Amino acid sequence: MKYVIIGGDAAGMSAAMEIYRHDPQADITTLESGHNYSYGQCGLPYVIDGRIGSTEEVIARRPEVFRDKYNIDARTMHTVTNVDTDRQIVSGVFTNTREPFSIQYDKLLIATGAKSVKLKMEGRELKGIRSLKSIPDTEAIIGEVKNVEQVTIVGGGYIGLEIAEALSEIGKKVRILLRSGQVASFLDSELAKKIHEEAYKHQIEIVFNEEMVRYTGTDWVDGIQTSKEHYPTDFVIEAIGVQPNTDFLDGDKIELAKNGAIRVNPHLETTVKNVYAAGDCAQHFNRMKQRADYIPLGTTANKQGRIAGLNMAGVAETFAGIVGSSILKFFDVTIGKTGLNEKEVKELGFDYEESTKEVTNISSYYPGGEDMLVKMIWKKDSKRLLGLQIVGGAGVDKRIDVGAVALFHQMRLRELLDLDLSYAPPFNSVWDPVQKMAKRQL
Structure with missing residues (x-):
């Protein structure tokens, strides 16, 4: 064969x-x-900062x-x-x-x-405009950003945020330019605000609701003209999706x-x-x-x-599908989502309820606890879990994975309370944050 x-x-x-x-x-x-x-494409942003x-x-x-x-x-x-x-x-x-x-x-x-999706607008042929998708892309960016000061990233999704962190870590001034009103469009707005705060803490500029018109420059890009104003820059990375x-x-x-x-x-x-x-x-x-x-x-x-x-090869197997799980690091916060966000739930016509709470990742009396903002969405009638979003410090990954398994098996909030999750004060409280969120609704 x-x-x-x-x-x-x-x-x-x-x-x-x-x-x-x-x-x-x-x-x-x-x-x-x-x-x-x-090769691991997801590791490429971390090559940029070493x-x-x-x-x-x-x-x-x-x-x-x-x-x-x-x-x-x-x-x-x-x-x-x-x-x-x-x-x-x-x-x-x-x-x-x-x-x-x-x-x-x-x-x-x-x-x-x-x-990579590339913006189709005047000035696209100028040097100093890149995207990040491959090893050659990464090596080109590393070589070209050495002598630049201001970098503008068009887009604020997974790659845009990871590149923003990497460039900031090597001393570049970083601006994120967005057509929308928030970074991380896969999250609901109240969680995205936490990411905005983290960006500002690290002196990253975010410009919202801008319509890109053209790149400016002669041979090398020197700015981006939007419908509102001109943003000078020494380098551009387009991160608007694939x-x-x-x-x-x-x-x-x-x-x-x-x-x-x-x-x-x-x-x-x-x-x-x-x-x-x-x-x-x-x-x-x-x-x-x-x-x-x-x-x-x-x-x-x-x-x-x-x-x-x-x-x-003749071995009959089926792909069971996805529930929509993702996670990324942005400086000192971890951003995770599994299942549906509120916009998606509305588009699907579900009658739903939601709750957003700030909780601690470990037992409250144990030193070193870190806060996480958790949003849970569920069907109103059956109480079946529909989605989980978390922005916080340590332990976000664990809770997103618990949520992913629950979503895969169409679990209800009541069933989350029966999960035998690991507990010791340095790692968790007796009721895991996901269970606490579910418990409050029953």
Whole structure:
């Protein structure tokens, strides 16, 4: 069986390894447009400020490891430009020479990931405007910010906040420029305010409700003109999100969603026989919304890649879906969310209730406790948990993970009280903060 996988990172190589384990006769070829395989994109902001020593440290396995140890034909610098599903042929060009190539498949996985969204406006061609998605992006940013003073980040989501922290840590003046009225749009506004406070504490400027008009400068960017005023800057990082990297697909046979994500069934099969898709280029079933969604995260990519690889190798498995869990660090606060926020609950038409409280992460009498702002949302009639958002210090990750498990199993607030969670004064109170929130509503 000839397996071809487009994409050499999380989803693609998770699938390749499952095929390797379950099909001893497998002939596996993976095609990557760049030089790097299997690296941790989420670690890249921390390379910028030196917490991670170099981009080399985020690489899990090099192409030669897949070739020599697992007999996977891991090719680099292969840019795919077309998939002929009738003849089952993938074609493209060598990234550096532009010479053509083609390869036949019996089963194909598309795991091309996502690419950074770029602002389409005047001045986009100026130097000193970057985004962060890959190892080459990271190395370019590190080289170019050395001699600049003021950096403007357009966007305040996960990557925008992590880059803001990293640049601030190496002594840059940082401005976050937003089209909306808050950072972290995945959170409700009362929690986002805590992040604004943390930014101001570290001398990061945040400008809200600005419509970007054009970049200014001659050769190198020197400012951003908005509909209100001009903001001088020495460097710009666009962090306004990502979109599925599926431009090479025509969408006629391999069906795409409106945003370009590939439609898949629970087995990660596309609308074409023998073609699968996984990771940031594909849709993700959301258990909370009970419909296809698009929340590109490394955890999901690895899980979907595993499921796709198993099914390609003949082992029937289904992707159980996501509940929408995420977490990030921003200076001294941890920001976590799982399930639905209030905006999403309203859009879905749920009759709901919510509560927001500030609680301590450990026993109140034990020294060193840290506050966390917790928001819980639940269905009004059944008391089934719908979402959990937390901004605070130590212990946010633990509570978000408890919430994620509860959401996966559609637990009600009463059932949260029965959970046998670990307790000792340095780690928790006898009633965990999540349980305290639930207990107050019963």
